[in-house]
Structure formats: C-alpha cells, structure tokens
Amino acid sequence: MAGTDARHLWRKATESKLFFPLTLLGFILLIDSILVPGFFSFQARGWNLYGSLIDILRNASTIMLLAIGMTLVIATGGVDLSVGAVMAIAASVAALLMNPYVLAKELPPHLMRLINDPNFTFQPLWVVIGVTLLVALLCGLWNGMLVAYVRIQPMVATLILMIAGRGIAQLITNGVRIQIFYEPYAYIGQGWLVLPFSLYLVAITYALTWLLTRRTAIGMFIESVGINARASYFSGISEKRIKMLAYVICALCAGLAGLVASANVKTSDANNIGLTYELDAILAVVIGGTVLGAGGRFSLLGSLLGAIVMQAVTTSMYALGVPAFALQAIKGMAVIVVILLYSEQARSFLRNLGTKTEAGP
C-alpha cells in the first residue's frame, strides 16, 4: 500500500510542470551552498533585508515580469520577440516625460538647474507611468493586429517591432542617453520595503494575471486557442480577440519591465535596455514547462520559477568568479541540456524509473 502511494506521489511529482524548474533551482542552490560560503545568509539593515537570495530575486524581477506576459503569448501558440525593444521604448518615453529639458542644447539658467534636480519632474509620476504603459499597450496592439488579423506568423510579426523598436526608442530621445535624476521614479527599481520594491510589482502583476486567467474563462480560452485555433473559433471563442489580448498583456508587462530596468540603472539607454531580454524571457517560460511552438497548457508559476532559475545561474556563476563572457557560452549549452531534459524521452525515462522501483521486490 505504501509502495503504491510512493509510486503515485513520484508519478504525480514528475508529471507536474513545476518538477523540473524546482529540481533545477534546488540543484543550483545546492551547488552554491557547497561552493559559495555565506550564500544563504541574510543581513538586515533597519527593516530591509539583503543577501544573495534577495539579490537573485531582485535581479530576476524584470525577467519575471516579461515571463508572465510571454507565457500567455506562448500559450496561444505564438511568441513575442519584441519585448526587449518595447522595454527600450518604454524607458525612453518615461525619461522624456520626466525631463524633456535634457534634450535642449541651450536653456535659460532657471530651467538648466532643473536637469539635475532629484525632486523635479516635468509630468507627475502617475502620468509618466500611465503614458508609458499606454505606449506599451499600443505596441501590443500593433503586434496583436499583425498576428491575429493580418495573420502573419508570430515570430515574424514581432520581429518587425524588434528591428524597428530600438530605432523608435532612439528617435524618441533623439539618440541621447537620458540620465534620470527624479528620485521617486528611481524607487521603482532601487527602492526597498523590507524586500526590493520591484518584487511587489512582480507579485501584483502575477496576482492580476492569475486572477484574469484562472478565475475567469480567459485562461481556458487561451489554452484552447493555443491547442487548436480553428476548433476554438467554431466553438464560439473569438480567437482573434484572445490572441490580441495575449499580445497586449505581454507588451504591458514589457512596458512595466522597461520602467523597472530604467529606474534601476537611472538612465534611458535605448541601445542596451532590454537587449536580448526577449531570449531570456522565452527561455524562462520554456524552463517553466510551457511548450514553445505548440501552445496549450501554461503555467505562470512555472515561468516565474524559470526566471528565477535563469537569474540564479547567472548570480551563482558570478559568485563563483566565472567571467561574464564565459557565462554566455555556458548559458548556450545549458539551454540545449534543458530542452533535451524536457523532451518526451526524458520524461518517459523518469516515469519508467518510478514503475521499476514499484515492480522490484
């Protein structure tokens, strides 16, 4: 009886979408605990907590935000390559709204002073955030329109914004890398409220998306569109609107991630903000167990774990003293290993392992 239970549990665990990301995360943290002294220690300064684990979470917050939106897009059977470019556009818009004087060559002294003033903002913070998210929403509508209504392959449709997006971001700031001095804005990326402030943003985004997809029928619609768009259409689901919604949510998440990223480095750097983040976000989703290309069942929590796994690898490599460039090569190889682990063969191997232990004496 106990054997049957164990077998049942083992099967349930290995078939869960969270099994692989959790195992990977555990494995990485195990290596850290052996090789890096003090990896798990926390320091408290005042109310605020600091430590390697908090660092991992804080640095993963942009990827986590992207991964939430990307999960929905991948679940509809698509992919969004433009999130990095949307981040750059969002950062440019926000920086320009806060301090348009930075772009001017000649200014009267009373305005010149405002450029470096940490308390000055041209538009109030809520307008800055609102307009930035609105611009991100427009990007999402553009992508969604191309995919759902013009019926262009998602990878190709979003490639257009990926190419043009960085150009647009530079156009907005006239090619200038705007420094951000406004302190309340910097709080979005650098603030600390016991835990890093950006983590609360991630939590809120996750909660809203979870409510939207799991407490309404939208999640099921997304899955059904991903599995078979045509069948969904015939069963009365507005397949186009669902796809549009997924791309809009993804772009909104990217806009938010752009705010966090630019607040973190306190500049709007159209060339570098969000560079190659689309790839990290897609990988986070893939590690989280949502299948790329096929669409269908998705796991938001899995994607968050995937993002943390990606960042944990990066942080532990740095802690171990691996140079940044080597990390990229290692990441490349790790991707292939992870993908192979996810293949059907690996899963059935694990299942068989469970069966064999049961069948033994």
Next chain:
Amino acid sequence: MREKAAAFVANNQRFIPLLATAALACAAYLLGAILYPGMRDPQVFFNILSSNSYLLISAVGMTLVILSGGIDLSVSGVVALTTVATAALLRGGTNPWLVVLLMFLMGMALGAIMGGFIAYMKVQPFIATLAGLWFARGMCFFISDDAIAIHHPFFRILALTRLLIPGLSDPATQRGDFITILTVISFLVLGIVALVAQYTKFGRSIYAIGGDEQSARLMGLAVPTTKVLVYTLNGFCSALAGIVLAAFVASGHGLYASGFELRAIAAVVMGGTSLVGGSGYVLGTFFGVLILGITQTLIQFNGNLSSWWTNIVIGLLTFVFIAVQSVLAARRRRRRRVEGMPSAAAAPTARRRRPWPVVAGAILGLAAVVLFLVPRLQPGGAASLGTAESEHCSLKPFRQDVADSMVSGGAVVVYERNGGARCIDEVYAIYPDGLVVGDNGVDRIEVAATVDAVGELLTSIRDFGWFTPEMYDTWHDPCGQCYGYYVTVTDQGETKTIRGVNGGTDAPADYWQVISLIKAMVPPFEVGP
C-alpha cells in the same frame, strides 16, 4: 503576338515577386541618384556591393535555411567568432590558407551540430540556433576581450585589391571605378547557391521540405539529412562572411556584427522568400541586400538623418514585404477553396499569383520610404554632400605621431576628424589649463576655455566609460562620404585612443556622446568658398 505575350506572362507569374523586389531596388537607387548627384557616381554603387558583401554571403545561406522552413539566429555569433579566431590565428603566425580552411571547418561543424539537434532531437530551430548564438558569442571572448588588428598581407590583398571595371576606368593609370575581390567572392557564392537550389536534388528537397515536411517524408526524401546539410551549408556561409568581414575591417572583435542575423533575415524576406518556407528564390535575396545597402547609403548621403533611421526603415520595409506575402497567401488559399482544390494537391507550378498586390505593396513601400525621408531633406545637407564636383574622399589614416607629440606636450584630449564632402582634416588639442588649439593644415586657431570646463569634460568622458572595454574601435573604410573620428584622451595616467566613423551604426552610443561633448568645446573653422 499578344496571345504569346500573355501566355509568357501567365507562365512566369511566379517570378513577379522577384521582379517587384528588383524594381524596388532600382527605384530606390534612382531616387538616390535624383536627390543626391553624388550618388550618381558608379563607384558609390560598387561600394554598396563591396561593403555589403558579407551580408550577401550570409543572407544567401540564410535563404536556404528559411526555404527549408527553419531559421538560423546564430549567424551573427558565428561571424563574430570567425573574425576573432581569424585575427588571433593570424597574429600567432598561422598560414592564412590554413586559417581560412580551419574557419570553414569550424563554421560547418557548428552548423552541423545545430542541424543535428534540429533534425534528430526535434529541438525548435529558433531555440537551437539561439543556443548556438550565445555559445559562439561567449567563445569570442575566450579568445580575446579586445579587437585584434589584422596586418597580414593576404588579407590586405583580399580587401584592398582593386579590380578595375573595363569601360569605367583607365588601366594605364590604375584609376577609375573598381570592385573588390570580396564582391567577386560574394557573387560566386550567390551564383553557386542559386544553381544548387534550382537544379540539384538537394535544392529541390529543400523546397519540398519547406513546403510540407510530412509530404516530403512520405515522398521518401531524406528529410533529416537534408536539414543537417542546410544548416552545415549556412555555417559555411557564416564562416565565409566572417572572413570577408575580417578582411573588410582588417580586425576581429567579439562585438562585431551584433544584430546582424536580423538584417540577414530582413534581406531574405525582402527578396521575396516566404518565412513559412518552400517558396522564394536565392536571386531575390541579392535584391533584398541591395535594398538594405541603398537604404543605408541614402541615409548616409542625406547627412541629416541619424543612424537609427536605418533600423526604422528596415523594420518598415520588412513589414511591407511580409504583409504583401501574407495577403498573397490568403488570396491563394481563398482561390483554392473556391476551386475546390485540396491545398496539399497544389503543385508549385499550379500556383497563380496576381501581380497587383505585389506591385501595390512595392509602391506603398517606396511611398513610405519617401514620406520618411522627404520632410527631413534640408537643402543645406543635401547640397553640401551631393555637389557633383565633390571628389570621392577616402578617410585618411590616423596621424598617431601628431597626436603623440600633442599628448607629450601636455594635451589631455586630442581630437582629429577627417573626410566629408570637403575632405577636411582637422586636429584639435585641449590642454588642462583651458587652451584649445585647432589646426586644419592651413589655419590655426586658439581659444581659451576655463580650467573647470576641461576638468568637467574629462570627468564626463571617464563617466561615459572611456577607459573600460565598453568603448571600442569601429572602422569602415571606404564608408562613402562620411567623417572619421580619432580621439585620444589622457586622464589620471591612462591614455586611450578610439576611432569611429559617423556612417557606421556599430560604435558604442557613448562614443558619440563623448564626440558631441568635445565638439561643443572646440572652435569651428570658417568654411572657405
């Protein structure tokens, strides 16, 4: 007679997208020739071919991959890795032929590995080649953090030999219009691959797999083998493109060719190849590359447009072409439904395309480009760059000795710029006591700034990361009519020289920030008649 012509058109309708692309390329070139007399110089056209030869080679390889229904994002990584490895091996004294052979082997091996994963392990092409991209880029920095210069005569000959064009040049004086060996190499690749794609079993299998993989398998085609071969061939093309790039810029660096894969894909799409796979022509890719090259040249010649317009225009053109493709595909589907023909039974020859959407799309694309460019045409910019008399001015090498003597004379910033329509050559030196001296070979001017301003300038330059590896050399020669910049900065015992060309889009953004800071400090020369 008219019937014959109509039949000819009907039989060759599948070439219409190809012709539309070619027409668009010609129209873009004509637009340039009308707006900028400088662009009428045939040499400008040959320079487009020469400076885009590595893009052409890579895009040709990419065409096969896309025709087979896949995608290869790793090309920019493999190109960069090839430039670094080539430069490092040559610095170590390896025979150049051996280097070239090794690079081919490396590119093909990388391609074969990725192809293997895609064909046998059923990994998505997008993911597998992405992993390849990261791996290759990472490996670059194992070889070298910095750019390595290539001085080997073999590569100098490859890049600098001028093959004079009969009729447009004078063989006795060795002057006139020319193409480079790199252009010839890229055209050889184009020709061979175009023939392979059309007339060999391998080529036809690629089309079949891209059209419908399941059917291809049922037909008995060796699907996995063909796929591995396609990626191997693309690996070879990437390696060759890397060698050509290394010869062209005479150096190797792991940061070269960033975002290059997107340009290659855009060129393929503009060439009329469907990204779904199975339809398109290798020759179309040539026109796609040409459109990209002409766009970039137009933006350079305009002089008032910033480099990021290149990206926006490329994105826009890609959009127009893809939209036209998808409209065509939708019409085809609809017609098949009307004719009651099952889609799988439609043989490629039975495809009938109406030319109108393509033509409309081409016109729309052109109109969009014009709309984007025209409001920004200011008479001053166009006239100064495009006077018919203006000699084609090649950038002069950096006068290291002058800069060195100025630095040893106490200058903290030495700033030299040369080139442009008037072939200027100006050297400026900024001294810590606020003295700013300019010399353009004819006149010499001096102005005094404050000590604080100089200190502030140096702090800003340091803050922009001047002395970090984030700041690196970029160089393209010939570059058309543009300016070359050489800046040497000495601060707190560190000295570093970085050069860049204002037509190049690959220099670090902060480099241009520094240039604009320095420009604001130095006095302009009066422009003579």
